[in-house]
Amino acid sequence: MFSTAFLDIPALAGASGTVRLPGSKSISNRVLLLAALASGTTTVHDLLDSDDTRVMLDALRALGCGIDAAGSTLRITGIGGQLKPGGPMLPLFLGNAGTAMRPLTAALSLLGGEFELSGVPRMHERPIGDLVDALTQLGCRIDYLGNPGYPPLRIRPVDHGALVLDAPIRVRGDVSSQFLTALLLALPLAARKDIVIEVVGELISKPYIEITLNLLARFGIAVQREGWERFTIPAGSRYSSPGDIHVEADASSASYFIALGAIATGASGQDSIRIEGVGADSIQGDIRFIEAARQMGAQVDSGPNWLDVRRGAWPLKAIDLDANHIPDAAMTLAVMALYADGPSTLRNIASWRVKETDRIDAMANELRKLGATVDSGPDFIRVHPLERPGWQAASIRTYDDHRVAMCFSLAAFNPAGLPVRILEPHCVAKTFPDYFETLFSVAQAPEVPVICIDGPTASGKGTLAAEVARLLGYHYLDSGSLYRVTGLAMRRAGLSAEPQHEAQIAALAAALPLHFTEGKVLLAGEDVSDEIRTEAAGMDASRVSTLPAVRAALLALQQRFRQLPGLVADGRDMGTVIFPDAALKVFLTASAAQRAERRHKQLISKGISTTLDSLRSDLEARDARDSSRSVAPLKPAQDARHLDNSQLSIEQSIDQVLNWWQEKQPFKPA
Ligand code: DC
Numbered sequence: 001m002f003s004t005a006f007l008d009i010p011a012l013a014g015a016s017g018t019v020r021l022p023g024s025k026s027i028s029n030r031v032l033l034l035a036a037l038a039s040g041t042t043t044v045h046d047l048l049d050s051d052d053t054r055v056m057l058d059a060l061r062a063l064g065c066g067i068d069a070a071g072s073t074l075r076i077t078g079i080g081g082q083l084k085p086g087g088p089m090l091p092l093f094l095g096n097a098g099t100a101m102r103p104l105t106a107a108l109s110l111l112g113g114e115f116e117l118s119g120v121p122r123m124h125e126r127p128i129g130d131l132v133d134a135l136t137q138l139g140c141r142i143d144y145l146g147n148p149g150y151p152p153l154r155i156r157p158v159d160h161g162a163l164v165l166d167a168p169i170r171v172r173g174d175v176s177s178q179f180l181t182a183l184l185l186a187l188p189l190a191a192r193k194d195i196v197i198e199v200v201g202e203l204i205s206k207p208y209i210e211i212t213l214n215l216l217a218r219f220g221i222a223v224q225r226e227g228w229e230r231f232t233i234p235a236g237s238r239y240s241s242p243g244d245i246h247v248e249a250d251a252s253s254a255s256y257f258i259a260l261g262a263i264a265t266g267a268s269g270q271d272s273i274r275i276e277g278v279g280a281d282s283i284q285g286d287i288r289f290i291e292a293a294r295q296m297g298a299q300v301d302s303g304p305n306w307l308d309v310r311r312g313a314w315p316l317k318a319i320d321l322d323a324n325h326i327p328d329a330a331m332t333l334a335v336m337a338l339y340a341d342g343p344s345t346l347r348n349i350a351s352w353r354v355k356e357t358d359r360i361d362a363m364a365n366e367l368r369k370l371g372a373t374v375d376s377g378p379d380f381i382r383v384h385p386l387e388r389p390g391w392q393a394a395s396i397r398t399y400d401d402h403r404v405a406m407c408f409s410l411a412a413f414n415p416a417g418l419p420v421r422i423l424e425p426h427c428v429a430k431t432f433p434d435y436f437e438t439l440f441s442v443a444q445a446p447e448v449p450v451i452c453i454d455g456p457t458a459s460g461k462g463t464l465a466a467e468v469a470r471l472l473g474y475h476y477l478d479s480g481s482l483y484r485v486t487g488l489a490m491r492r493a494g495l496s497a498e499p500q501h502e503a504q505i506a507a508l509a510a511a512l513p514l515h516f517t518e519g520k521v522l523l524a525g526e527d528v529s530d531e532i533r534t535e536a537a538g539m540d541a542s543r544v545s546t547l548p549a550v551r552a553a554l555l556a557l558q559q560r561f562r563q564l565p566g567l568v569a570d571g572r573d574m575g576t577v578i579f580p581d582a583a584l585k586v587f588l589t590a591s592a593a594q595r596a597e598r599r600h601k602q603l604i605s606k607g608i609s610t611t612l613d614s615l616r617s618d619l620e621a622r623d624a625r626d627s628s629r630s631v632a633p634l635k636p637a638q639d640a641r642h643l644d645n646s647q648l649s650i651e652q653s654i655d656q657v658l659n660w661w662q663e664k665q666p667f668k669p670a
Pocket of ligand 1: 457458479480481483484538541542545570571572573574622626
């Protein structure tokens with residue numbers, strides 16, 4: 001997951017390959033609640049692991065459910081519709097998860113305990129009054145702790161005998177379908193007699209109600225439905241665990257990859273995007289995004305649990321769509337509209353205004369930053385396509401809304417070749433923590449950005465480069481470690497850095513069984529991180545690095561580190577030989593005295609005793625060898641920026657490099 005302040009997505013040109021998507025949020029949280037209310041143990045496969053499911057799981061654990069996770073399966077032992085009596089008031093924090101807040105409000109008001117439900121500030125702006133009104137008609141006791149109509153809420157115990165079950169329970173259906181879902185999921189708890197729910201107003205987002213009914217049926221509850229106005233939960237309904245249940249991949253998450261297939265062509269101009277985990281027979285309403293994508297020109301094939309998407313019409317065809325049935329996925333259409341042959345209109349989407357953020361305003365604002373003309377109203381948005389000269393490089397605000405972050409990544413396919421900056425990219429964790437990694441695993445960029453930091457030994461380039469990489473969310477290459485590992489492999493093979501062994505050492509270098517994980521260097525699975533950091537290993541590295549065949553053998557390996565979204569590479573010849581086209585090259589130096597002193601401190605802190613004088617003469621010997629060798633000697637690239645950090649703190653050096661990088665970016669302020 002990207003936990004950086006922003007993520008710059010370079011201009012993307014194509015995409016092809018296979019993606020597996022995380023489980024559906026809507027299915028996951030419904031299944032979790034049903035399994036928790038049922039008796040017995042339910043094994044849930046492919047559950048979504050995200051912020052919204054985590055808050056639900058935490059809440060269920062607090063209620064006394066047994067929860068056991070193992071890999072991608074989770075076993076939940078339910079409470080059988082009953083809380084242990086007499087527990088203390090339980091505070092439950094539900095983040096920004098509407099799919100936890102609404103159904104838990106309903107279930108907990110019928111379970112009998114005392115609870116306080118709260119969330120992040122935005123959660124406290126998302127309406128819940130219609131649900132509370134419906135529950136209050138029934139006799140439940142719920143108080144608002146902040147603004148009336150909104151969380152946080154206080155729930156007090158009720159006596160089941162006192163519940164008013166004779167009259168139909170009326171609930172509004174035109175603000176959020178989650179209110180009806182919440183009642184349907186929870187009312188079996190009180191089904192001493194038939195319970196009738198009547199929907200007031202036109203029910204929105206009906207497909208989500210279908211998911212609810214489908215899952216209730218799997219847990220043994222057969223709700224009778226008359227149109228979309230009247231639902232009856234039969235007397236005597238009881239939750240019974242299906243034993244095992246599989247969660248489909250999230251169809252709303254699939255929308256980004258369906259759009260990707262429609263927008264991008266593969267490397268050969270032929271390939272497609274294959275999506276695994278969800279197919280056209282999905283129970284999720286957002287699967288109907290496929291129809292809208294087809295209307296815009298996508299070619300979609302599908303089978304059980306897979307979709308295959310490729311570009312059809314190009315530019316895409318503009319659409320005018322009532323998107324009420326696919327409110328979440330329709331945001332993706334708003335970005336696809338930038339690539340269409342005329343203005344596209346999405347109608348009947350008032351619910352966008354009460355989601356994670358006011359999505360109509362958010363989409364309109366951010367699309368305009370890209371240069372688009374956008375009209376919007378209380379329940380619609382119209383997006384005009386962008387011609388090549390109209391595109392602007394933009395810093396996209398994401399409003400703590402995962403879908404804004406995900407759908408705007410598709411703007412990176414702009415024909416102007418501009419990067420897109422996504423602010424606070426970690427908000428995707430709500431439903432799809434590895435969204436960007438998944439996108440990058442199939443996307444192709446004409447130019448993946450590289451920052452090179454070259455310099456002599458002990459100049460601090462490793463620390464600087466690793467930190468710059470971390471702050472930008474880029475990959476990091478410590479090229480010195482490749483020479484160090486080669487030196488180690490040479491020693492272990494009983495060779496020395498002499499010209500007569502050059503071919504053998506080069507062969508070792510070309511086939512190094514090397515892995516980098518969590519800051520560790522593994523050689524054939526063995527952690528050699530410490531062993532390659534000794535002074536002796538540094539000397540060996542310096543010696544093998546003079547052998548031209550060794551350098552040639554390591555060239556392709558180093559270049560393979562250049563992957564989306566970008567790379568920071570440190571070494572001696574990053575800017576001169578390995579990545580001569582790098583967008584920023586820094587040549588980092590410090591005086592020999594300073595460097596010897598830093599290394600001295602480092603070694604002493606590790607309990608290794610040395611003297612300053614011997615360190616300094618070692619450093620100077622290595623500098624001399626590294627700069628005088630015939631191939632790729634240590635020298636600044638012609639276009640390198642020089643940074644002498646003798647007098648700078650590490651933070652100052654980082655700021656300097658980030659400022660230089662920023663100067664090269666086309667982004668306007670957010
Ligand atoms: O950066 P370092 O001290 O870990 O590098 C060890 C040796 O590897 C260094 O003395 C020279 C060599 N090296 C190189 O020749 N080219 C690079 N890009 C990186 C390191």
